[in-house]
Amino acid sequence: MKAFVLKNPGEAIVQLVPDLVRIPDQVHLKVRSVGFCGTDLSSFRGTNPLITYPHILGHEAAATVVGESSLRPDLIQGTNVMVSPYASCGNCPSCSRNRPNACQFNQTMGVQRDGALTEFIQTPVDKVFPADLSITELCVVEPLTVGFHAVARGRVTAEDTVAVIGCGGVGLGAVAGASFRNARTIAIDVESTTLEIAKRAGAEHSINTATESLEDRLRELTDGRGPDVIIEAVGRPATFRAAVEQVAFTGRVVYIGYAKEDVAYETRFFVQKELDILGSRNALPENFLEVLCMLEEKRFPVTEYVTATVPLDAASEILRRWSDFPNDFTKIMVQVD
Numbered sequence: 296m297k298a299f300v301l302k303n304p305g306e307a308i309v310q311l312v313p314d315l316v317r318i319p320d321q322v323h324l325k326v327r328s329v330g331f332c333g334t335d336l337s338s339f340r341g342t343n344p345l346i347t348y349p350h351i352l353g354h355e356a357a358a359t360v361v362g363e364s365s366l367r368p369d370l371i372q373g374t375n376v377m378v379s380p381y382a383s384c385g386n387c388p389s390c391s392r393n394r395p396n397a398c399q400f401n402q403t404m405g406v407q408r409d410g411a412l413t414e415f416i417q418t419p420v421d422k423v424f425p426a427d428l429s430i431t432e433l434c435v436v437e438p439l440t441v442g443f444h445a446v447a448r449g450r451v452t453a454e455d456t457v458a459v460i461g462c463g464g465v466g467l468g469a470v471a472g473a474s475f476r477n478a479r480t481i482a483i484d485v486e487s488t489t490l491e492i493a494k495r496a497g498a499e500h501s502i503n504t505a506t507e508s509l510e511d512r513l514r515e516l517t518d519g520r521g522p523d524v525i526i527e528a529v530g531r532p533a534t535f536r537a538a539v540e541q542v543a544f545t546g547r548v549v550y551i552g553y554a555k556e557d558v559a560y561e562t563r564f565f566v567q568k569e570l571d572i573l574g575s576r577n578a579l580p581e582n583f584l585e586v587l588c589m590l591e592e593k594r595f596p597v598t599e600y601v602t603a604t605v606p607l608d609a610a611s612e613i614l615r616r617w618s619d620f621p622n623d624f625t626k627i628m629v630q631v632d
Contacts, residue, residue, distance in 0.1 A: 299412035299610050299629070301350045304341025307611040312351070312413065321417040322370055323362025324378070328434045329411050330355030331614065331627040332464055338406075339614045345406050353410035353629075354380035354403055357433035360423075367420040377433040377587075378411065379422040380404035381577055396444065396577040403577070412610065414631065421580075426587045431604075432597055434628055439586045439595070440578035441551065442468020442528070446476065447582065448575045449524040449549040453477035458513065458522040460538060462486075462493040464626050465551055466528035467600065468586075471496040473526075475589050481516060483509065486622060495596035513541050521546065526575075532558045539564045539572075547571040604628040 298312040317323065335352050337343040360374040370376070382402040383395035390398050404410045426433065442465050451457055457473040458481040459466050466484075473480040474497020482493030482501045490501040502512045513521060521543035527534050530552025538548045539560060548570060564570065589595055602625045605613045610629045617624050 296414040297607065298351050298414070299353070299607060301338060301346075301348060301352055303348050305339065305615075307339065307352075307614060309608055309610070315415055315417055317362065318417055320364050320366050320420070322360060322364045322367060322420050322423055323415065323417045324358035324376070324423075325361045325415055326356055326358045326411055326413060326631040327375070327430045328357045329353040329629045329631060330434050330438060331610075331617070331629065332438055334406055336614065336617055336621070340618055343406070351409040351412055352405050353412035354405035355434055355437040356380070356404075356411035356416070357430045358411075358416065361415070362417070364420050367423070370420065370423060370425065374425050375428070375430060375433060376423045376425045377436045377583075378404075378416070378418055379424065379578075379580070379583060380411070380437065381422075382408070394579070396579050401577070412607070412629065412631065424583050424587060426591065428587070428590055431601060431628065432590050435595075435597055435600060435626065436583060436586050436590065437578075438464045438626070439468035439471060439589075440582040441465045441575075442470070442526075443472035443475075443582045443586055444578040445469050445526050445528070445549045445551045445575035446472035447579075448573045449526060449547045451476050451478050451524055455479070455523040456481065456517055457524045457526065458483055458541070459493075459498075459526045459528060460534050461527065461529035461552070462489045462498075463528065464600075466526075467493060467496050467625070469526045469528055469551070470498050471589060471595050472585070473524075474498065475585070475594065478524075481513070481522065489625065492596055492599045492625065495599060497594065509537060510541060517543070520544075523547070524549065526551065528552055530554050532556060536560060539568075539570065542568070542570065544568045545570070547573060549573045549575050551575050601626045601628050604630060607631050
């Protein structure tokens with residue numbers, strides 16, 4: 296079968312790989328579409344320490360059932376599904392606390408193990424989520440769940456004002472997740488086009504920090520209090536600090552990305568404000584179900600979110616273009632079938 300293989304940093308080709316050896320009780324899937332995310336880009340650039348080469352990329356997958364499992368009789372042939380890419384150990388501290396999304400030994404498809412950019416894959420039945428959605432909609436579920444999980448970590452309610460710093464592929468999920476919980480949501484970015492999409496995703500207000508003062512605008516929008524929750528989805532020292540500085544007293548800060556360099560804080564904010572500082576990693580099954588519900592209600596601008604769709608043979612070229620012009624793309628979709 297065909298597969299998109301990253302041979303070395305900057306070198307990716309479509310080549311034939313061995314057909315699957317069927318595993319009993321797993322569901323057999325024909326891959327229809329796979330989204331690229333920032334992790335794939337870092338793998339292509341050679342800056343992802345979690346992968347080895349050669350490597351099959353792809354963990355945002357929409358597929359169609361072609362081989363059934365006795366463990367899930369509802370998954371009949373022809374059922375369209377999305378696939379959770381995470382595999383947990385079941386024994387580490389995170390797993391024992393029923394938080395397998397943060398498994399110490401997590402194996403994400405397309406990252407620590409080969410991914411979905413092949414013609415066929417197979418997966419345990421509990422990793423498959425069917426829904427009455429298009430293939431494109433199913434393919435955007437996984438990246439949105441990461442933002443939804445961050446919203447859950449922040450214990451967001453309808454009483455909160457939530458600011459999301461960074462409205463790329465993951466940050467837009469946080470905007471949509473906060474809005475889906477009826478929170479007053481503020482989108483923050485440096486790109487006006489991205490902020491327009493964020494408004495379509497549910498943001499009530501937007502702040503373009505390329506032209507506006509973040510502190511002044513947040514004070515204006517919150518009567519000087521600051522947001523109750525700030526979700527950081529950029530991963531830079533300046534935005535890490537800004538989240539702590541601008542959040543309200545006794546507020547919550549949720550970090551999705553992580554800075555690639557040391558971050559120096561004014562630590563008095565932690566104590567004086569008595570802040571909750573939270574990390575957020577991957578997603579849980581309930582986050583997948585929540586995103587599916589939102590998409591079924593047509594509350595997310597999928598068409599604007601997906602900025603490029605290419606066939607499998609063009610996947611290498613689009614990755615190269617994304618690497619050269621990162622601000623030109625929000626979500627890239629590769630059609631495998």
